[in-house]
Amino acid sequence: MSDSEPPDPLRQLSDDLDQARLRADPANAPGRGDITTGGNALGFGLRIGIELVAALIVGVGIGWLADRYIGTRPWGILLGFFLGSAAGIINVFRAVQNMGGGGPGAGRRG
Amino acid sequence: MADQGLAGADEARARAGDARVGKKLAAEVSPPLEQFVVKPLVPIHIGGLDLSYTNAALLMTIVVALIMVLLLVPTRRAALVPTRLQSVAELAYEFVANMVRENVGHDGFEYFPLVFSIFMFILFANFIGLIPYSFTITGQIAVTFGLAIFVFVLVTIIGVVRHGFHFLHLFFPPGAPVFMAPVLVPIEIISYLSRPVSLGIRLFANMMAGHTMMAVFAGFTITLGLFGFLPIAINVAMFALEIIVCALQAYVFTILTCLYLRDAIHLH
Numbered sequence: 001m002s003d004s005e006p007p008d009p010l011r012q013l014s015d016d017l018d019q020a021r022l023r024a025d026p027a028n029a030p031g032r033g034d035i036t037t038g039g040n041a042l043g044f045g046l047r048i049g050i051e052l053v054a055a056l057i058v059g060v061g062i063g064w065l066a067d068r069y070i071g072t073r074p075w076g077i078l079l080g081f082f083l084g085s086a087a088g089i090i091n092v093f094r095a096v097q098n099m100g101g102g103g104p105g106a107g108r109r110g
Numbered sequence: 111m112a113d114q115g116l117a118g119a120d121e122a123r124a125r126a127g128d129a130r131v132g133k134k135l136a137a138e139v140s141p142p143l144e145q146f147v148v149k150p151l152v153p154i155h156i157g158g159l160d161l162s163y164t165n166a167a168l169l170m171t172i173v174v175a176l177i178m179v180l181l182l183v184p185t186r187r188a189a190l191v192p193t194r195l196q197s198v199a200e201l202a203y204e205f206v207a208n209m210v211r212e213n214v215g216h217d218g219f220e221y222f223p224l225v226f227s228i229f230m231f232i233l234f235a236n237f238i239g240l241i242p243y244s245f246t247i248t249g250q251i252a253v254t255f256g257l258a259i260f261v262f263v264l265v266t267i268i269g270v271v272r273h274g275f276h277f278l279h280l281f282f283p284p285g286a287p288v289f290m291a292p293v294l295v296p297i298e299i300i301s302y303l304s305r306p307v308s309l310g311i312r313l314f315a316n317m318m319a320g321h322t323m324m325a326v327f328a329g330f331t332i333t334l335g336l337f338g339f340l341p342i343a344i345n346v347a348m349f350a351l352e353i354i355v356c357a358l359q360a361y362v363f364t365i366l367t368c369l370y371l372r373d374a375i376h377l378h
Contacts, residue, residue, distance in 0.1 A: 010190070047312065047362055047366070050308045050311060050312045050315070051304070051308050053308075053311075054304040054305075054307040054308030054311060055300055055301055055304035055307075055308075057304070057307055058300050058303045058304045058307055059300045062300070062303075083296050083297055083300055084300055086297045087297045087298075087300035087301040087304060088301075088304070090297060090298075090301050091301055091304060091308075
């Protein structure tokens with residue numbers, strides 16, 4: 001294509017923009033508070049319900065497989081159920097921790 | 111390989127269901143789950159494998175082609191003042207770029223192409239599934255779970271490569287007493303393993319539930335006769351909801367990919 005080389009003012013503008021972005025980003029990066037605003041909130045709500053169930057499925061699934069192939073008949077699925085429930089509650093707890101606009105890294109704590 | 115057998119079984123079941131509905135309506139109302147049947151279009155059998163080109167594969171091809179058109183055509187002659195198509199492409203780019211920047215951080219920006227591809231693919235697949243007589247590939251659990259497992263394995267590999275043995279600290283919260291380890295570690299492992307499950311099931315369940323409901327209400331339209339306008343009204347509202355859900359589920363899948371990437375890059 002016959003791209004004419006960008007004139008000087010444009011490059012100046014581009015540099016200015018880059019610098020402005022760099023300056024703005026450190027302020028932006030920790031502020032993850034907007035995860036609960038607008039349409040994002042709905043997505044967030046839909047997200048939480050399945051977290052609980054998924055952990056339960058995995059826990060019971062592992063227990064069932066252990067019962068089947070290692071022969072720990074009733075105990076695998078029982079233990080798996082309780083561990084899965086706990087993991088599900090932890091999942092939901094962690095997901096909710098990110099809400100409420102906690103400070104930088106509020107959701108990072110395990 | 112299992113798809114064809116499954117499809118055949120589904121069709122048989124669908125026909126049996128039709129026969130039970132009643133003689134009058136059998137020909138008019140199609141079963142609501144019929145839309146999810148994977149049908150082979152070009153049968154290809156290599157060895158014992160069924161590699162047929164199915165309607166799902168066709169829709170995936172269309173999705174990828176559309177994304178290519180959207181992204182390549184306007185950027186071929188990119189202008190400083192963007193055309194309509196170019197500004198759509200730029201909007202999508204900026205949206206995902208901001209998401210990666212805010213949720214993964216600057217050092218995670220090298221994974222932007224992956225996140226962007228996932229977002230565009232799911233978004234287009236969801237929306238194309240809304241067109242009547244098309245096919246919803248994100249309503250197939252094989253597709254969504256495949257995507258989720260792909261993300262999960264990739265994120266785990268990134269974490270192990272970046273942190274090595276230290277990656278295992280993800281499974282033991284810092285500061286917890288050591289004697290709690292036998293309880294905490296299995297819980298953390300289950301919590302970690304539940305990620306691809308929740309990721310895959312969420313997208314699949316949302317897409318499939320919405321489309322099934324619409325098909326059920328559309329079926330009511332025929333059976334209700336004179337009062338058929340009521341289900342139509344509901345379906346109009348449902349369609350609006352489905353549009354929200356389509357965009358939202360693509361967003362949720364992408365943002366969770368970002369959060370998992372952040373976990374793998376920064377650990378806790």
